[in-house]
Amino acid sequence: MGVFERMGNSMCDRHDATEYTKAMQDALFLSSGLDYSDKQDFEDASRGFIARLEPATVTKTDGSPVWDLTSYAFLEPEAAPATVNPSLWRQARLNMQHGLFKVADRIYQVRGMDLSVISFIEGDTGWIVIDPLVTAEVAAASLQLALEHVARRPVVAVIYTHSHVDHWGGVKGVTTQEDVDAGRCQIIAPEGFVEAAISENVYAGNAMSRRASYMYGNLLPKDDKGQVDAGLGKTTSSGMVTLIQPTHLVDRTGETLTIDGVDIEFQLTPGAEAPSEFNFYFPQFRALCMAENCTHTLHNLYTLRGAEVRDSLAWAKYMNEAIELYADRTDVLFASHHWPAWGTENCRELMKSQRDMYRYLHDQTLHLANQGFTSLEIAEMMKLPAGLDRAWHNRGYYGSISHDVKGVYQKYLGFFDGNPANLHPLPPVESGKKYVELAGGADALLAKGREAFDRGEYRWTAQLVNHLVFADEDNAAARELQADALEQLGYQSESGPWRNFYLTGAKELRDGVSQVATPSTTSPDVVAAMSAEMILDFMAIRLSGERAAEANLAFDLVLTDDGTDYAVEIANGVLNYTEGRQAVGAKSKLTTTRMGLAALLGGAEIANQVLESGAVEVDGDRKAVSELLGMLDEFKFWFNIVTP
Numbered sequence: 001m002g003v004f005e006r007m008g009n010s011m012c013d014r015h016d017a018t019e020y021t022k023a024m025q026d027a028l029f030l031s032s033g034l035d036y037s038d039k040q041d042f043e044d045a046s047r048g049f050i051a052r053l054e055p056a057t058v059t060k061t062d063g064s065p066v067w068d069l070t071s072y073a074f075l076e077p078e079a080a081p082a083t084v085n086p087s088l089w090r091q092a093r094l095n096m097q098h099g100l101f102k103v104a105d106r107i108y109q110v111r112g113m114d115l116s117v118i119s120f121i122e123g124d125t126g127w128i129v130i131d132p133l134v135t136a137e138v139a140a141a142s143l144q145l146a147l148e149h150v151a152r153r154p155v156v157a158v159i160y161t162h163s164h165v166d167h168w169g170g171v172k173g174v175t176t177q178e179d180v181d182a183g184r185c186q187i188i189a190p191e192g193f194v195e196a197a198i199s200e201n202v203y204a205g206n207a208m209s210r211r212a213s214y215m216y217g218n219l220l221p222k223d224d225k226g227q228v229d230a231g232l233g234k235t236t237s238s239g240m241v242t243l244i245q246p247t248h249l250v251d252r253t254g255e256t257l258t259i260d261g262v263d264i265e266f267q268l269t270p271g272a273e274a275p276s277e278f279n280f281y282f283p284q285f286r287a288l289c290m291a292e293n294c295t296h297t298l299h300n301l302y303t304l305r306g307a308e309v310r311d312s313l314a315w316a317k318y319m320n321e322a323i324e325l326y327a328d329r330t331d332v333l334f335a336s337h338h339w340p341a342w343g344t345e346n347c348r349e350l351m352k353s354q355r356d357m358y359r360y361l362h363d364q365t366l367h368l369a370n371q372g373f374t375s376l377e378i379a380e381m382m383k384l385p386a387g388l389d390r391a392w393h394n395r396g397y398y399g400s401i402s403h404d405v406k407g408v409y410q411k412y413l414g415f416f417d418g419n420p421a422n423l424h425p426l427p428p429v430e431s432g433k434k435y436v437e438l439a440g441g442a443d444a445l446l447a448k449g450r451e452a453f454d455r456g457e458y459r460w461t462a463q464l465v466n467h468l469v470f471a472d473e474d475n476a477a478a479r480e481l482q483a484d485a486l487e488q489l490g491y492q493s494e495s496g497p498w499r500n501f502y503l504t505g506a507k508e509l510r511d512g513v514s515q516v517a518t519p520s521t522t523s524p525d526v527v528a529a530m531s532a533e534m535i536l537d538f539m540a541i542r543l544s545g546e547r548a549a550e551a552n553l554a555f556d557l558v559l560t561d562d563g564t565d566y567a568v569e570i571a572n573g574v575l576n577y578t579e580g581r582q583a584v585g586a587k588s589k590l591t592t593t594r595m596g597l598a599a600l601l602g603g604a605e606i607a608n609q610v611l612e613s614g615a616v617e618v619d620g621d622r623k624a625v626s627e628l629l630g631m632l633d634e635f636k637f638w639f640n641i642v643t644p
Contacts, residue, residue, distance in 0.1 A: 014225045014487065014506075017082035020456030021488050028494075029086045033390045036090065041296070041392060045097035045111075045339040051149045052099025056112065058141045058237070066137040066239040069098055069112055071222040081224045083491045088499065091297070091397045092229035094339070100145040103340050104287055104332045106262075108150060110142035115216070115233035116166040116336050119289070120146045121282070123260025126156035130289060131336040132170040135239030139170025155179075157259045158244075160189040161291035161336055162277030163196035165241060172242035172525070180244050186259065189246035189276070190268055196275040197243070198534050200307060201526060203541060206635040212236070212305040214641065217500035219507060219514045226503060231297055231397030231496030232337045243525035250278055253321075267322060269293055272315035275308065279322055286331040288347065293318065294354050296338040297397040301361065302407025304497050309411040312362035312404070319355035327351060350393060357394050360384060361401065365408040374417035375409035400495045429644050432470035442468055442475060449481050458492075461485035469509070473643045482642070483509040505642045513638045527598045532559055535598050536566070536577045542601060542632040545573035551631065553624050554583035561593040570628060588620035603634050 017025070029036065056069035075096055080089035098112020106122035118139060119130035127146065132139040143155070155175045160168040171187070179185040200208070213219055216235045217227030227235065248257070250266045257264050265281045273292045281288050292299070293315065301310045333347040334340035341350050361382070368378045379402040388394050396402075416423060425431065439445035449465040452458075462485040468478040483506040490502030507514070530538070553570040557577070567583035569576050590597075592615060599610045607629050610616050618625055 015484060017491050018456065018488055020458075021491050022082045024492050025080070025082055025084075025086055029080075032087070033386065034087060034392070034395075035390070036086070038392070041094055041339070042097075044341065045094050047339075047342070048102035049097075050100045050102060050108075051145060053113070053141060053145065056098055058113070058137050058239070060137060060239060066135060067113060067141075067237045069096070069234065072096060072228070072234065074223055075228065083225050084228055085492060085494045085499070087395055087494045088229060088231070088397060088496060090392075091231060091395070091496070092234075094296075095229055095234055097339065100142075100149055101339075103334050104285055107282075107285060107287055107332070107334070108146055109334065109340075110145055111339065112234065113138045113142050114166065114170075114237045115230060115235060117233075117338070118142045118170075119334065119336070120150070121262055122151065122153070123156055123262050126154040126260055127151075128157045128159065128259055128262060129155055129174045130159045131161050131167040132158060132174050133237065134166045134169040134241065135237045136170045136173035136242050137239035138237045139173030141173075143174045155185055157186040157188060159280075160187070160193060160246065161279075161289070162190065162274035163193050163200065164274055164292070165197070165201055166236065167292070167336055168197065168243060169241040170237075170239075171244050172240075175244070177244055180247060186248060187244055187246045188248050188250065188257070188259070190266075190270070190278040191249045191251040192270065192276040193246055193249065194529055195534075198526065198530055200275075202530065202534070202538055204306065206637060208306045210637055210639060210641070214501045214504045215303075215305045215497045217496075217504060219504050220500065225491075227500055229397070229496045230500065232295065232299075241523040241526065243523070243529050245529050265325075267318070267325060269315075269318040271311045272318050273299060273310060279318075279326075281326045281329070283329065286329055288322070288326045288330045288333045290322070290333060290335045290351075292336055293322075294333070294351055295335050295398075296393040298357060298394050298399045298401070298404065300399040300407070301358075301404040302410065303399075304403065304501060309407045311411065312358045312408055316355050316359035316362065319351055319358070323348065323351050323355065353388060353391050353394060357384060357388050360388065361404055362408055365405050366412065369409060369413060374419075375406045375413075376417070378409060379403075379405045396495050398496060400498060428466075428470040432467040435467035436471045442472065442478070446477055446481065449478075449485075453481065453485055458485045458488045462489065469642070470644055479509040479643075483507075486642075508640075508642050513640060515638050528595060530594075530598065532562055532564060532566070532594050532597065533577075533579075535594065535601070536568070536575070539601060539632065540575040542635075543570070543573070543575050544631050544633050548575075548631045549573040551627065553628055554586045555620075555624055555628075556582050556586050556589040557597070558589065558591045559594055559597065560591060561595075570631075586620075588618055588622065588624050590616055590618055590625065592616040600629065601632070604629065 058067040059065055075093050080086040101109050103109055108120040109117055111117045114133040116131055116133055118133050121128040158171055158175055175185045180187060216230050220226040253267045255266045263283050267279045269277045269279060277291050279290050279293060301312050327348040330344060330347045332340055332342050341347050365378055382401050382405050436442055436445050445468050449461050452461040462482060465478055465482045468475055469482050486502045486506040490499045493499040493502060548570055551570050555568055557566040557568050564579060566577045566579050567581050569583055596615045600607045
């Protein structure tokens with residue numbers, strides 16, 4: 001922890017846009033080929049408006065905020081300030097069109113209540129809910145709008161379009177486990193949903209969630225020098241993440257279901273925008289739901305919060321398949337982000353344009369890679385053809401050409417660019433010290449950094465001064481200059497996540513690591529959905545390899561509710577388990593339930609309580625169990641990102 005974290009107060013005020021940033025914003029507005037006079041998106045985003053929550057705020061029962069759209073009132077002017085990229089400002093204003101909207105006969109959406117959009121389909125007797133947002137509180141408020149202004153009906157089904165948390169986390173705001181268990185409500189999801197949801201939100205969940213606090217600007221003030229949008233929506237809500245496991249998994253393209261008198265045709269799209277995802281079509285309404293595969297932005301092929309790289313070739317091919325299957329029969333296309341498109345030709349052109357965008361990025365990245373260019377070089381070279389680039393729905397508000405190209409390269413060729421000088425580089429602190437020495441000391445490096453900043457070379461300033469920040473995290477002048485450079489880069493960014501990363505990095509350099517309310521992806525419902533194998537795998541991830549390197553432990557595990565037993569063995573710093581046999585040399589046996597096993601991962605205090613309560617019975621040597629628990633690390637959420 002550096003001195004700047006101990007100070008607790010902001011080191012310096014946020015700055016205005018420099019003349020270089022203002023010139024860049026003006027150039028983008030005047031010479032980018034983008035038609036700012038085109039208001040079609042604004043007409044579409046407001047079409048079918050019925051009602052909205054007034055004021056647009058949601059709180060927990062204790063009064064603490066979960067969602068507050070009123071904090072974005074500064075977005076009302078049409079003209080962008082110099083501190084915000086004008087294209088991103090336009091998208092941020094579009095994402096302010098909030099409330100309950102009629103999409104088509106029997107199809108409604110509530111938009112602007114979370115990062116994602118919740119949709120409601122009127123069945124014969126009840127509501128079919130599509131993608132109940134991130135947290136239960138905002139999902140419940142959205143459902144209330146539909147109940148008050150359309151029809152008071154029970155929720156008879158919930159459809160999760162895919163495995164990302166903003167499409168299922170609020171499910172207990174629209175239905176209950178009791179209604180699902182009683183058969184009054186179905187939960188429909190694509191094949192592989194649970195495994196994908198757990199692996200993404202638990203295995204790497206701590207690091208991913210910490211980075212997500214950067215990506216969505218959770219730590220920034222809501223104003224024209226802070227967080228304005230996430231590109232895909234405003235930001236994420238901060239309530240309770242819930243989960244009810246699916247009652248039916250769709251396992252093939254072409255599968256059809258009739259839910260409460262509504263016919264649905266499914267198209268599986270695994271490996272595109274998510275590991276587990278589907279699109280689906282309503283033939284009675286001539287309506288197509290494209291999940292998150294076709295929205296009003298270039299999406300992520302690699303997401304900055306961290307996740308498996310997406311398959312841009314598969315994505316393009318699924319889009320092509322959707323065009324062939326549904327385009328001729330579609331009058332309205334809607335997704336779980338942004339606003340719909342109406343008219344058969346408009347829907348077709350939207351899908352074709354995005355299909356070609358993902359295909360172009362895939363093919364041309366590999367085209368250039370096969371000529372010997374590296375990912376960094378390709379990212380600088382790549383530009384979409386004008387017909388794709390000038391379409392508002394293809395702009396990089398969420399993804400970006402730069403980091404998507406690097407994602408394609410990574411998928412096929414990995415992190416290494418082939419240059420042996422980059423095969424085993426020094427880590428940041430050690431290389432930072434050597435760069436400072438090479439520059440002639442801290443003062444000399446800082447002088448070069450200030451010269452670059454004064455020339456408007458903010459990328460180089462950030463790259464150069466980063467070495468000094470990692471060489472000496474307590475160098476206040478280095479942190480201040482680094483923050484200034486990141487701030488200007490944030491102001492210039494068209495991508496919402498890029499802006500949020502830059503500005504959050506600047507804030508952390510100035511103020512230290514801040515802690516705010518964020519939704520937990522390892523909520524009790526998520527843990528309850530984990531299989532015994534997933535819990536044991538997560539236990540293995542939590543195991544400190546260094547402390548366990550000399551350990552040689554073995555015990556038997558019996559799960560009474562699952563009816564399974566495992567041999568659990570720790571050796572060579574690794575936890576292995578095998579179902580259906582006893583551990584060789586086991587000196588103890590644990591008997592518990594799956595949830596009792598999961599509770600052992602709740603930290604030392606909770607683990608001891610579970611053992612003392614008898615929820616986990618230990619026969620034999622209790623010392624071995626205590627030794628294992630002592631080797632499990634608790635991951636700290638608020639780790640440093642822009643400093644050592």
